[in-house]
Each structure stands twice: as structure tokens, then as C-alpha cells.
Amino acid sequence: MSGQIFRITELNPKIEMEIADLLRSEGLENRYSPGCDLYGIFDSDSTLAGITGMREFKTECLLHFVAVKEPERGEGKGTALVSKVLAYASGRCRSVWLFATHGSAGYFERFGFEPAASDRIPEKIRSSQDVTGIEIASTKVMKLALPETWPSI
Numbered sequence: 532m533s534g535q536i537f538r539i540t541e542l543n544p545k546i547e548m549e550i551a552d553l554l555r556s557e558g559l560e561n562r563y564s565p566g567c568d569l570y571g572i573f574d575s576d577s578t579l580a581g582i583t584g585m586r587e588f589k590t591e592c593l594l595h596f597v598a599v600k601e602p603e604r605g606e607g608k609g610t611a612l613v614s615k616v617l618a619y620a621s622g623r624c625r626s627v628w629l630f631a632t633h634g635s636a637g638y639f640e641r642f643g644f645e646p647a648a649s650d651r652i653p654e655k656i657r658s659s660q661d662v663t664g665i666e667i668a669s670t671k672v673m674k675l676a677l678p679e680t681w682p683s684i
Contacts, residue, residue, distance in 0.1 A: 535572065535573065536570055536571070536572045536611055536612060536615045537570065537571055537572075537573065538568065538569070538570055538619075539569040539570065539571050539582075546571075546579065549578065549579040550563065550569070550571075550579065550582055551563075553579060553581075553582055553598050553600060554582070554596065554598055556598075556600075556601070557596075557598045558632070559596045559598055559632070561664035561665060562584070562595045562596040562665065563584060563595065563596070564584070564586065564595060564660060564661040566586070567584040567585060567586045567595055567661065568584065568585050568586065568587070568616075568619070569582060569583070569584050570582070570583050570584075570585075570612055570615050570616055570619075571583075572599075572608050572611060572612055574603075579600075580599065580600055580603045580608055581597070581598060581599035581600065581603065581608045581609060581612050582596070582597075582598055582612070583595075583596065583597045583598075583612040583613065583615075583616050584596050585616045585619070585620065585627075586659075586661055587620070587623060587624060588624075588653065588655045588656055588659070589655070590624055590625045590626075591624055591625065591626055591627075591628060591653045591655065591656060592620045592623070592624040592626070592627045592628070593627070593628050593629070593656050593659075593661055593662075594613075594616060594627050594628070594629040595629075595661065597609055597612055597613055599612070609638070610641075613639075613642055614642075614681065617642065617675070617677065617681045618680075618681040620677055620681075621677045621678060621679060621680050621681040622677075622679050622680060624677055625676065625677060626674050626675060626676050626677055627644075627674070627675045627677060628647070628652060628653070628656055628672070628673070628674050629644065629672075629673050629674075630662075630665055630667060630670035630671070630672060630673075631644075631670055631671040631672075631673050632670060633669075636671045636673060639673055639675075640673075642675060643675050643676075644673040644674065644675045645673060645674060645675070646671060646672065646673055647672045647673060647674040648672065649667055649668070649672045651672075651674070652667075652672060
């Protein structure tokens with residue numbers, strides 16, 4: 532895997548366009564919520580290879596999305612991004628919730644995520660702007676109970 536993961540703290544027009552293009556290519560454009568914590572992995576030419584977004588709701592976190600450019604999949608970039616977010620969330624949140632898109636649940640199960648009933652989604656997540664535009668019934672709701680510290684990869 533090439534590239535390093537960085538927390539994106541400032542958006543500029545170039546990175547905003549790269550994020551929008553990547554999320555659109557994966558059908559995840561409705562998952563981006565302004566103000567969420569973003570982590571990106573960049574190639575040696577400083578282009579965005581992958582991105583993940585998460586928001587903390589006091590004791591619960593919501594993993595918005597994970598997206599890696601098609602030609603760069605299978606290189607461990609998605610795993611590195613998810614691991615980075617889970618390491619950040621450990622000790623801060625009791626659990627991480629996500630709405631898995633069609634066919635992605637198995638990927639997240641590798642990290643320990645388990646299916647959860649949609650009526651178990653914490654109200655602070657369910658009523659947030661972060662889930663506006665997500666058709667929860669068409670996703671697989673998943674939850675991961677976090678340990679105090681997440682093992683590094």
C-alpha cells in the first residue's frame with residue numbers, strides 16, 4: 532500500500548472536488564455531511580486515493596462512508612482508513628454505527644461490525660442531519676462495540 536493517511540482539517544476546492552468525484556463514483560454522494568471528521572489517503576502525486584468520514588455523537592459514532600478509487604482497491608487502503616477511524620473513535624465512543632450499502636456488509640464484518648436492528652439506532656444519530664438522504668430501509672444497519680483502544684495495523 533502506498534500513500535499515507537491524514538486527517539483532513541481544511542478543505543480547498545481541489546480536495547472538495549476530489550471527494551465529491553470519488554463519492555459520486557461509488558454512489559455515496561448522499562453520505563457526505565459537512566463538518567464530519569474526514570481521513571484521506573493520498574498517492575505520491577498528492578491525489579486522493581481514498582476517503583472516510585465519521586462523526587462523533589458523544590458516546591456513539593457514525594461511520595458515514597469509506598471509498599477507495601477503483602484501480603487502487605485490494606491494496607489495503609480501505610482497511611487502513613477504517614482502522615484509522617476506529618483507532619480515533621476508541622476511547623471516545625462506546626460504539627460505531629454504519630449503514631452498509633448493498634454488498635458491503637461482509638467487508639465491515641471483518642472489523643467486527645455486526646448487524647443491528649434499525650430500531651436500535653440511537654436517537655441522536657437517527658435524528659441528525661447526517662442521515663438525511665439515507666434510505667435506512669435499503670441499507671444494512673451495523674454496529675461495532677469498541678474496545679478502549681483499537682489495535683493498530
